[in-house]
Amino acid sequence: MGMQTDVKSVPVAATGVVYDQRTRLKGLLVMPSASAGSLVIRDGGASGTVILSIPTLAGDSSFPVIIPGEGVLCYINIHATVSNATAAVFHG
Numbered sequence: 001m002g003m004q005t006d007v008k009s010v011p012v013a014a015t016g017v018v019y020d021q022r023t024r025l026k027g028l029l030v031m032p033s034a035s036a037g038s039l040v041i042r043d044g045g046a047s048g049t050v051i052l053s054i055p056t057l058a059g060d061s062s063f064p065v066i067i068p069g070e071g072v073l074c075y076i077n078i079h080a081t082v083s084n085a086t087a088a089v090f091h092g
Contacts, residue, residue, distance in 0.1 A: 007092040017045070018078040018089045024071035025051060025078055029064050029088040032056035037084025043074040046081065056085045 007026050010018050018041075030039055036058045042048040051072050054065065071091070078091060 005092040007090050010089045010091070011086070012039075012080045012082060012089055013086045015046070015081045016079070018080050019074075019091055020077045022073075022075055023078060023091045024073050025067060026071040026090040026092055027065055027067050028052075028054075028090065029062060030054060030056060031062045031086045032058070032060040033084040033086075034059055035084040037082070039083075039085050039087055040081040041089075042079040042081070044076040045079050048076065048079060058084075 012018055025041065037056045039054045039056065040050060041052040042050050051074070052065065078089060080087065080089065
């Protein structure tokens with residue numbers, strides 16, 4: 001059996017650190033707003049390594065971002081830069 005960890009969810013509505021420790025990004029639920037926007041996930045803060053960059057369409061429906069396997073290891077932290085969107089970030 002593979003590695004097992006508890007998965008946690010963090011709501012994200014503004015740019016900033018989502019989780020400030022080493023963790024694995026497991027997935028997201030992205031909720032676009034009335035205007036087009038984007039969600040950028042980084043490891044290591046606002047100038048860290050980009051892990052995901054997700055554009056959102058104006059007025060679009062919520063959609064999941066499924067990360068396969070054990071997720072993406074973030075060595076320092078998970079940082080989100082959000083523009084005209086909100087999200088639930090799943091990590092563990």
